[in-house]
Amino acid sequence: MQNIIFIAPPAAGKGTQSEKLVSKYGYTHISTGDLLREEIKKGSELGIEIKALIDKGNLVPDEIVTKMLKNKLANIKGNFILDGYPRVYNQAEILNTIFDELNIGKDEVVAIYLDLDETTATKRALGRLTCSKCGRGYHSSIEELMPKNEFTCDVCNIELTKREDDNEETFKIRFNTYLKETAPLLEYYKEKGILEIVDSNKSTKEVFETIEQILTGDRLNG
Ligand SMILES: [Zn+2]
Structure with missing residues (x-):
């Protein structure tokens, strides 16, 4: 390789x-x-x-x-x-x-x-979600990365946040x-x-x- x-x-x-x-x-x-x-x-x-x-x-x-x-x-x-x-x-x-x-x-x-x-990149970047407690990353529009419940961490059950630099x-x-x-x-x-x-x-x-x-x-x- x-x-x-x-x-x-x-x-x-x-x-x-x-x-x-x-x-x-x-x-x-x-x-x-x-x-x-x-x-x-x-x-x-x-x-x-x-x-x-x-x-x-x-x-x-x-x-x-x-x-x-x-x-x-x-x-x-x-x-x-x-x-x-x-x-x-x-x-x-x-x-x-x-x-x-x-x-x-x-x-x-x-x-x-x-x-x-650029369009795809922007869409991906803006959909990134993070759990402030455990640090797990999710995504609002990429299927394999979506949280089970919308905007909530699968593990901690708290609301997910967007990264600050992702506007x-x-x-x-x-x-x-x-x-x-x-x-x-x-x-x-x-x-x-x-x-x-x-x-x-x-x-x-x-x-x-x-x-x-x-x-x-x-x-x-x-
Ligand atoms: Zn979590």
Whole structure:
């Protein structure tokens, strides 16, 4: 199986697809956010430095993220999914250097882009519901994620709430910023010949089947 670089706008279902790949094929899921949190938790020198940056509201510089990512990839057994990195062109080049240094070949990696219409994305994002007590996520219009009783947590039996940043206007800005930032990334992976585009307007199941076809080399349209 190939390693996966996941590129997906908000609400494209990247989290759900990653979970399915982890449980069915044993992928290791790597997100740079998790790496940063792990390092802080370890209380290492680097972790303390990272925490200080975040506490001051600063972004963690690329060189720190790169260092951690390289370390993680060097010690990983089996295949991995990269989630949320690279996000911009410059990071794709950095990642390419890391792959070279670790002898991870081009044919061992596929960049999967979950393509989603703005209308579908907005509808999905605005339907997201969360239980403030247990943190379970639901959705008001995706059948497999609907609560048993409308607007109530199946477990806690309390009213579900909407995420604060999921209002239409802010979502559209987030969505379009993402598309603008990632366009050069897609170009980069297309030129390398490792880009696969998946129509993510379809159901979770159909999207997963397409991803499986890519990974097994059975995809028809290539
Ligand atoms: Zn609950």
